[in-house]
Amino acid sequence: METLNYRFENGTHRLTAPPEVVGVVGSGNLEVLIEPAALDGACSIEITTAAVGFGPIWEAVMRDFHARWLLADTRISINDMGATPAVVSLRMDQAVQTMLGDAP
Template identity: 90%
Template sequence: METLNYRFEQGTQRLKASPQVVGVVGSGNLEVLIEAADLAGACAIEITTAAVGFGPIWEAVMRDFHQRWLLADTRISINDMGATPAVVSLRMDQAVQTMLGEPR
């Protein structure tokens, strides 16, 4: 198992809903917990993954996600069992959409 941490500053969109979980930890999938948190305007992401050694790919996917949503004061926890970057992006977008009350 590997734990990766990312922090993105200067977000503009704040989420106010209750914490939400999307996805299911299982073979080739992941779960995402997203919640509002007082982080001085930052978005903090912690990833626990069974796929060791993919830090640069995770960083690229997280940067792309942050550029799409520009979240502020948001904590995201990801438990991964080897999901592909496309599945990671899908689940993270679902988590934000759930917090915003948008249809999936």
């Protein structure tokens, strides 16, 4: 297992809904927990993954996510069992959309 941590500053969008979990880690996929947190305007992301050695790919996916949403005062925890970057992006977007009330 590997744990990766990212912190993005200068977010502009604050979520106020209760914490939300999307995905199921036991399915061989991943789960995302997203919650409001007092982080001085930052977005903090912690990833625990079984796929060791993919830090640069995770960083690219997290940077892309942050550029799309610009979250501030948000904590995100990801438990991964080898999901592809496309699935990671989908689940993260789904978590934000669920908190915003925009989920299908």
